[in-house]
Amino acid sequence: MRCRSDSRRAGGARPAATRAGSASSAALMVGLAGLVTAACSAATSAGPGAPAATGAPPGSTPPAAVSRTDAAGTVWLCRPGLADDPCAGNLAATAVGADGSTVLRPSETGSTSGFDCFYVYPTVSTQITDNADLTVQATETGVAVEQAARFSQVCRVWAPMYRQRTAVSLAKGFGNDPAADADAVAYASLLSGWRDYLAHDNDGRPVVFVGHSQGAAMLIRLLRNQIDPDPSLRRLVVSAIIVGGNVQVPTGRTVGGSFENIPACLSAHQTGCVIAYSSFLEQPPANSLFGRPGQGVSLQSGQTASTGFQVLCTNPAALAGGGGPLDPYFRASGSSGATTPITTPWVEYRGLLTAQCESADGATWLQVTDIATAGDTRPPVTETLGPRWGLHPEDVNLALGNLVQIVAQQEAAYR
Numbered sequence: 001m002r003c004r005s006d007s008r009r010a011g012g013a014r015p016a017a018t019r020a021g022s023a024s025s026a027a028l029m030v031g032l033a034g035l036v037t038a039a040c041s042a043a044t045s046a047g048p049g050a051p052a053a054t055g056a057p058p059g060s061t062p063p064a065a066v067s068r069t070d071a072a073g074t075v076w077l078c079r080p081g082l083a084d085d086p087c088a089g090n091l092a093a094t095a096v097g098a099d100g101s102t103v104l105r106p107s108e109t110g111s112t113s114g115f116d117c118f119y120v121y122p123t124v125s126t127q128i129t130d131n132a133d134l135t136v137q138a139t140e141t142g143v144a145v146e147q148a149a150r151f152s153q154v155c156r157v158w159a160p161m162y163r164q165r166t167a168v169s170l171a172k173g174f175g176n177d178p179a180a181d182a183d184a185v186a187y188a189s190l191l192s193g194w195r196d197y198l199a200h201d202n203d204g205r206p207v208v209f210v211g212h213s214q215g216a217a218m219l220i221r222l223l224r225n226q227i228d229p230d231p232s233l234r235r236l237v238v239s240a241i242i243v244g245g246n247v248q249v250p251t252g253r254t255v256g257g258s259f260e261n262i263p264a265c266l267s268a269h270q271t272g273c274v275i276a277y278s279s280f281l282e283q284p285p286a287n288s289l290f291g292r293p294g295q296g297v298s299l300q301s302g303q304t305a306s307t308g309f310q311v312l313c314t315n316p317a318a319l320a321g322g323g324g325p326l327d328p329y330f331r332a333s334g335s336s337g338a339t340t341p342i343t344t345p346w347v348e349y350r351g352l353l354t355a356q357c358e359s360a361d362g363a364t365w366l367q368v369t370d371i372a373t374a375g376d377t378r379p380p381v382t383e384t385l386g387p388r389w390g391l392h393p394e395d396v397n398l399a400l401g402n403l404v405q406i407v408a409q410q411e412a413a414y415r
Helices: 025-042 138-153 182-200 214-227 296-301 392-398 400-413
Strands: 076-078 093-096 102-105 116-120 156-160 207-212 237-243 248-250 273-277 309-311 329-331 346-348 353-360 363-370
Touching: 076 138, 116 138, 116 182, 116 214, 138 156, 138 207, 138 329, 138 392, 138 400, 156 182, 182 214, 207 214, 207 400, 214 237, 214 296, 237 400, 309 363, 392 400
Parallel strands: 093 346, 116 156, 116 207, 207 237, 237 273
Antiparallel strands: 076 156, 093 102, 248 309, 329 346, 353 363
């Protein structure tokens, strides 16, 4: 697992969340470096004896390989039929109970779904320019495995490489760098990939959008500019999972703000809607990068308004409201709390965490609560990068089981 403590509850107190330093660019760079390091480690975190992260699931027939770069020049991180597709790997998991007992969850076979997922990855580039090039590196591969692969159970996953802003650029501030116009470069690159997919690969298939962090910010731009105003394209939207990106709505409302026509998802049977949240262990501070409108990651999607707006929170554990249990999935790495060695590439921790959307003092966030009892051997989740970041590195994985199940239900309801 990334960004989780290896400490045990038995015989010791839970480690405190790391406290953030100042809001200086140096402190921001430390947080961004932490995200990139976590993504890089994810690329090799299958754990001792675990099956490879990529390739066809056991017992399945690998599809005919396609080129990573298509005729239009789009470089695909994930694409159906791609050899060693990081979004189509072994999904076998070990469910670890509070007492360390384990249950094997076999890998699902490749999806034959009539639905597509369009995934946009978060800030992971290790390049030192303002915008990354389109070279597929271990960081992009690792985060695709960690965040997008499990969606292959319910859709065909497409993920274009795009010229994202690097950690070097974002360390200057989340607002656009006018000298490099880095946000515009990143969005134009993603838009090109989307247009190529729509023209040559979509074939009228319904789409689930999935993005996190910078990827979520780019999806806000894409949906706002290309899909929200177009009824025919809105018709293709099963849902948009926009996590850690600050989708904004007028205070007290579930539509408007970021999108004029795409509302919040309030049921797993609702389609054409958005799921959005940023997870924290406590109320986000005033200088938080997430959960507060008009600041932090909001600036990456050009959202500067704060008065009269709030950040949307839809609880993946209970879309209709209230609290519910999270179903976390993480890459197997380090200590898992299991009494026997983990031999699968994934671990699942049911019954460990609950979540509920909260609002206070201008912030809206997904409040994550550890409900483990004394003697629970599983590692606790911590705000490794400090309270400004909350549980941002874990946003997707904390609810990955919930999100995949929601998509399955939405697809069944799609008309």
